[in-house]
Amino acid sequence: MCLPAWGRARMTAxxxxxxxxxxxxxxxxxxxxAQPLNVEALARGAGMPPGHLSxxxxxxxxxxxxxxxxxxxIERATALLLNGDLGVADIRRMVGxxxxxxxxxxxxxxxxxxxxxxxxxxxxxxxxxxxxxxEQAAKTAGLTGTRA
Amino acid sequence: MIAxxxxxxxxxxxxxDPDASAAFYRDVLGFEVRSDVGQxxxxxxxxxxxxxxSTSILLAPPAVDPGITENERRTITEMMAKGxxxxxxxxxxDLDGVFEKVRASDTEVVQEPTEQPYGIRDCAxxxxxxxxxxxxxxx
Numbered sequence: 091m092c093l094p095a096w097g098r099a100r101m102t103a104x105x106x107x108x109x110x111x112x113x114x115x116x117x118x119x120x121x122x123x124a125q126p127l128n129v130e131a132l133a134r135g136a137g138m139p140p141g142h143l144s145x146x147x148x149x150x151x152x153x154x155x156x157x158x159x160x161x162x163x164i165e166r167a168t169a170l171l172l173n174g175d176l177g178v179a180d181i182r183r184m185v186g187x188x189x190x191x192x193x194x195x196x197x198x199x200x201x202x203x204x205x206x207x208x209x210x211x212x213x214x215x216x217x218x219x220x221x222x223x224x225e226q227a228a229k230t231a232g233l234t235g236t237r238a
Numbered sequence: 239m240i241a242x243x244x245x246x247x248x249x250x251x252x253x254x255d256p257d258a259s260a261a262f263y264r265d266v267l268g269f270e271v272r273s274d275v276g277q278x279x280x281x282x283x284x285x286x287x288x289x290x291x292s293t294s295i296l297l298a299p300p301a302v303d304p305g306i307t308e309n310e311r312r313t314i315t316e317m318m319a320k321g322x323x324x325x326x327x328x329x330x331x332d333l334d335g336v337f338e339k340v341r342a343s344d345t346e347v348v349q350e351p352t353e354q355p356y357g358i359r360d361c362a363x364x365x366x367x368x369x370x371x372x373x374x375x376x377x
Contacts, residue, residue, distance in 0.1 A: 102315075109319035113368060116321065117348045120362075150320055173355030 111136055112150045115143065116158065123162045124186040129155050163187055164200045171209045178205045245292055248284070251324045251369050252300035252314075256281035258366035259297045266343045267328075267336075269295075295326070324369035333375035337361050351375075 115136050119127065132155055133140040147155045163185040170181045179190065182205075187193040198204050203211070253259035256279065263269040263285040272284040272294060279299055286294040300318060301311040317323035330336050333351050340363055341347060348362040348370065360374040 106315060106319040109316055110321075110368065113319065113321035113364075114346060117346060117364065120348050121350070169355045 108146065109150060111138075112143075112147055115147060115155060116151065119155065119159045119162055123159060123166065124184060126186065126188065127159060160196050161200060164197050167193075167197065167205065168201060168208065171205060172212050178209070181205075247292065248294045248296050249326065250296045250298055251326060251365070251367070252318060253281075253283075253297045253367045254279075254300070254315075254318060255366055256283060256297065256299075259283070260285065262343075262345070262366050263295070263297070266340060266345060268339075318368050321364065321368045321370060324367070326369065326371055328371065328373045329376050330373055331376045333359060333361060333373060336373060 115132050118132065118135060129140050129144060133143040136143055138146075144154050144156070147153075147158070151158060153161070166185045167181050167187075170176060170184065171178070176184070182190060182193045187196075194204055197208075201208055251259075260271060260274070260283050264271055268288065269285040270288045272286055272291075274281065274283045276282050276299075280302070281297075281299065283297040284294050285297060300323075301314045306314075314323060337351050340361075346364040348364060349360070349372075351359060351361040353359050358374050359377075360372055362370060362372045365371050
């Protein structure tokens with residue numbers, strides 16, 4: 091009777107420590123999204139193979155690390171577009187996106203319009219326009235993926 | 239209508255290692271420990287900022303209400319490990335001083351002090367149980 095219970099307890103402890111490891115990966119994305127992060131670097135930091143990290147992260151958080159990183163960057167970009175006078179290219183670089191095309195594509199996919207249109211609408215709509223939040227858009231955006 | 243006199247007295251955060259959580263709030267954030275009851279993992283520890291006896295945080299074991307099912311308990315434990323369960327928002331006039339203290343400890347930083355475009359400056363880190371502690375600057 092004792093042995094299976096010990097086995098279960100060990101499995102639970104292992105499972106929870108794996109989840110905590112994924113949490114550290116997610117926190118690192120939140121902390122370092124502005125740097126040239128990629129899944130390989132995240133996996134190296136977490137001491138696990140990239141494919142394994144992507145699968146486990148998606149199981150835990152409902153989207154891949156790359157999709158989470160992208161959503162984080164776009165969220166930050168919308169906030170910067172709504173407030174302040176920085177140009178779109180400056181903002182793109184500030185949030186860690188090196189390619190204008192990739193930035194524009196992801197932004198449009200997640201927010202529903204390109205960055206410049208988003209800013210113009212914000213200027214026209216004097217009423218409060220909240221920064222876009224990934225969770226609200228997760229249902230409609232293909233990039234965020236679904237829980238496996 | 240009679241004006242109500244209600245204050246926010248105690249807020250709650252779950253722990254999974256009572257000694258680690260108590261040490262964090264006491265030694266890193268400088269809170270005082272106001273009471274500590276129970277034993278083992280079943281500890282209820284009341285902490286709060288010195289000089290503000292009317293506001294406390296209760297560090298409590300999660301999911302011990304007998305009405306919580308085994309599945310719900312597992313979900314809560316997993317969410318704590320994932321970092322998506324408990325969180326709290328604190329404030330200080332000296333954000334950089336507090337952040338340096340936090341960084342000098344073993345604490346996992348989530349966000350360095352950042353000027354947010356919506357008009358506040360804040361930072362964020364994890365307590366030992368995985369709760370998100372966000373601190374904003376009073377100015």
